[in-house]
Amino acid sequence: MSELAPLISDLGTILIVAGCVTILFKWLKQPVILGYIVAGFITGPSVSFLPNVTDTANIKIWADIGVIFLLFAMGLEFSFRKLLNVGLSAVIATLTIVAGMMFLGYTAGNAMGFTHITSLFLGGMLSMSSTAIVFKAFNDMNLLQQKFTGIVLGILVVEDLVGVVMLVVLSTLAASQHFEGTALLGSLFKLIGFLIFWSALGIYLLPTFMKKIRQYISDEILLIVSLGLCLLMVRIAVGAGFSSALGAFVMGSLLAETIESEKISRVVQPVKDLFAAIFFVSVGMMIDPHVIAEYIIPIIILTLLVLAGQTFFGTIGILLSGQSLKVAVQSGFSLTQVGEFSFIIASLGVSLKVTDSNLYPIIVAVSVITTFFTPYMIRLSGPAYNLLEKHIPQGLDQLLAKYAAGTMSDRHQNDWNKLLKSMFIGVTVYLTICIVFIALFFSQIYPFIQERLPGIYGTALGTAIIFSVVSPLLWAIITKKNHSPEFQKLWNDNRFNRGALVSLILVKVLFCIAILMSLVVRLFNVASGAALIVAAAIVISFYFSKRLRKQSLMIEERFNQNFMGQEDTQEKMNQTKSLFDGADQLANLHTADFTVSPDSCSAGSMLKKIAPRTRFRINIISITRGENQIDLPEGNESIYPYDKITAVGTDEDLKRFGQELDTRRETGKNPDKRLPMGIRNICLETTSKLNNKRLSDIKTKAFIVLGLERDKQITMNPGPDTLFQAGDIIWIVGKKGAEQEII
Structure with a gap:
């Protein structure tokens, strides 16, 4: 009689126990992740009176695969456009939280x-909040339409990226076992180069590749291709000296920019759920009641x-x-x-054998307790704010209001800042790609040719x-933002x-000459002086080359098309940060979907x-119906079942609008072929096209006027007879570039 392999019997035990426990936790309205951890505790070595896992080594391999697919799924939900959309608020808040909690964790x-x-590992674990648990809590408490939830979810997006970087940094520190600033700095530069190179190359190639093969792939083939690409990037990342988790996250974020991103997320979900469940069960197996009792x-x-x-730190960071x-x-x-993510960091420490053995069960216990308290802490925020508002000094309250107003203003953007920022980003990306290509050429391709x-x-x-390869990139470096x-x-x-x-142009030219000099010296073994003359001559020829100009523009055009995407996602519309200065009522405006x-009494009605x-003080800026999107719809437009509506308003007004329509909050992704809609404020100069015009005279579908500030008086949703004057500050919602019809 044949015997059953331990791997199969252990997997059966895990899935049966996990299934029963998670059903119980679902009934108790507790997070499923906690159910997996409890199931792991039951099937682990600490509980001897129930069937448990006999070969934990095999389960560890499955758990490692679970980490890969978990990070891959996180990458699919990440997307670089989502990172741009969360704005500076989320970045500042995240850096404040991570720095503060790292310090507290390290000190403790x-x-x-x-x-x-x-x-250090403990500090990293304490600084990572849970995207899955927070999102579930918001959904269960019906808070997804609130302004603060969009900011929190934006912070969690940035935290995912910071967590991936933290894995690399902690791995470097663990390998050296001591703090070497030079080695750490070198690892960070290597990481930045890796991310920039593969991100740029992936965005340039993958969306085009997925469009080409779209008609030939079924769900089955798409699953195989996606997981194959994921594991390919895992091999590349490990070969470059990084973790497998980094490779999985990078490939997920690249596939998130493709036309099939939503479909990939759907077909990968069951695989991710299976292996992620095994990972969290393996976390529960590490729980030792004796250790918990000892370290209570x-x-x-x-x-x-x-x-x-x-x-x-969260409150301070978001205030900042x-x-x-x-x-x-x-x-x-x-x-x-x-x-x-804390469990992944803890697993890294265990696998590298650099953390104390007792840390893992301690952090699991802390996670269980804090997860249980999450909904109660969210409910406590209201009374806490009311208490602060009553006792905060009036001067400090006014100072915070002025600070918020000042940081939100975009009327006085500095042209130098805009130019330097855009030029720095573009030149950095192109330089990094050039350097990596050259390094790959001399390490792999050139020896093969010779x-x-x-x-x-x-x-x-x-x-x-x-x-x-490098000539179109060097042409782009020289001419980037010059016109x-x-x-x-x-x-x-x-x-x-x-x-x-x-001087800026000369600096870029010098960068290109330095790159070409290194190539000439390496390839032809000539003196530096001769290489300098040759490189300068080549740069001049590059600049006036129409062929290089055409190639470079084609590369950049494809990159921009793939990055912006014809199949952009709902996150574009979900920009919850406000770009207002002035009154609180305007600063609290944000978008909601x-x-x-299908059974709404308003279905079929005209707007x-x-x-x-007039009834709800909100503005509808978009209606998505199937593959079509109607931007800034007019009053004669009707709404139908399953239409996806994007509106602008305050938390309270949007909530009333949703209740009136008998609608539900949309939490999934939504294809969008149009330009992103944004909220911005504009100060009318003496040369503005709107001066001495009434609102009713403006015939455009590019934007809607949300509010008007004149002599510190605020008018929400101004009427058609409103006459605009120089010095007015108006708030609009519309497509990118809509302000060109005003200034």
């Missing part, structure tokens, strides 16, 4: 007697540290980013849990290959600007009958 670890490296005091201390620290005190308090109280075609012929072939509106405006505004602008219920602007 040292105080508890942990080693320095264990304390540190567990309580760390739990209180997470609850208090995340609340404090320019949000109101109410939004900051609500957001800070929502981030008070130890998330799934081995099979030695001498001058091999050198000529190698020269032709590397120059054909942009900001550059032209600065050039024409002030003669003193011209010297600085010419609804799906019209002018529903009267969203």
Whole structure:
């Protein structure tokens, strides 16, 4: 009689127990992740009176696969456009939270007697909140339409990226076992180069590749292709000296930019759920009741540290980013849990054998407790804000309001800042791609050519290959933003600007000459002086080459098309940050999305009958119907079941609108072929096209006027007879570039 392999019997035990426990937790309205951890505890070595896992080594391999697919799924939900959409608020808040919690965790670890490296890992674990748990809590509490929830979800997006970087940094520190600034800095530069190169190359190639094969792939083939690409990037990342988790996350974020991103998420979901469940079960197996009993005091201390620290640093970080005190308090109280990324960091420490053995069960216990308290902390944010509002000094309250107003203003954007920022990003990306291509060429391609075609012929072939690759990139570096509106405006505004602008161009030219010099010296072994002359001549020829100009523009056009995407996602419409200065009522405006219920009494009605602007003080900026999207719909437009509506308003007004329509909040992704809609404010200059015009005279479908500020008086949704004057500050919602019809 044949025997059943331990791997199969163990997997059966895990899935049966996990299924029963998670059903129980679902009935108790508790997070499923907690159910998996409890199932792992039951099937682990700590519980002997029930069937348990016999071969934990095999389960560890499955758990490692679970980490890969979990990070891959996180990458699919990440997308670079989503990172751009979350805005500066989320970035500032995230950096504040991570820095603060890293400091608290490291200090607490040292105080508890942990080693320095264990304390660093502890700080990393405490700084990561849970995307899955927070989103579920918001959904269960019907809070997804609130302004602060969009900011919190944006912070969690940035935290995912920070968590991936943290894995690399902690791995480097663990490998060296001591703090070497040079080695750490080198690893960070290597990581940045890896991310920039593969991100740019992936965005350039993958969306086009997926469009080409779209008609030939079924769900089955798409699943195989997606997981194959994921594991390919895992091999590349590990080969480059990074973790498998980084490779999985990068490939997921690249596939998130493709036309099939939503479909990939759907077909990968069951695989991710299976292996992620095994990973969290393996986490539960690490729980030792004796260790928890022994370390109950540190567990309580760390739990209180997470609850208090995340609340404090979250509130401070969001205040620093320019949000109101109410939004900051609500957001800070929502981030008070130890998330799934913490388990991945803990697993890394265990696998590298650099953390104390008792840390894993301690952090699991802290995670369970803080997860349980999450909904209660969110509910507590309201009373906490009311208490603060009553006792905060009036001067401080006014100072916070002015600070928020000042950071939100975009009327006085500096042309120099805009030019330098865009030029720096573009040049950095192109330089990084050039350097990585050159490194790959001399380490892999050129030795291969010389081995099979030695001498001058091999050198000529190698020269032709590397120059054909880098020449369009170098042309782009030299000319990047030289003809942009900001550059032209600065050039024409002030003669003193011209010297600085010419210097910027010269710096870019020098970068290109340095790159070409290194190529000439390496390929032809000539003196530096001769290489300098040759490189300068090549740069001049590059600049005037029409062929290179055409190639470079084609590359950039494809990259921009793939990055912006014809099949952009709903996150474009879900920009919850406000770009207002002035009154609180305007600063609290944000976008929200609804799906019209099939049994809604408003289905089939025209917008002018529903009267969203007058009855609810909200503006509908988009209706998506199937593959079609109607931007800034007029009053004669009707709404139908399953229409997806994007509206602008305050939390309260949007909530009333949703209740009136009998709609539900849309939480999934939504294809969108149009330009992103944004909220912005504009100060009317004396040359503005709107001066001395009435609102009724403006015949455009590019934007809607939301509000008007004149002499510090605010008018929401101004009437058709409103006459615009120079000095007015108007708030609009519309497509990118809509302000060109005003200025």
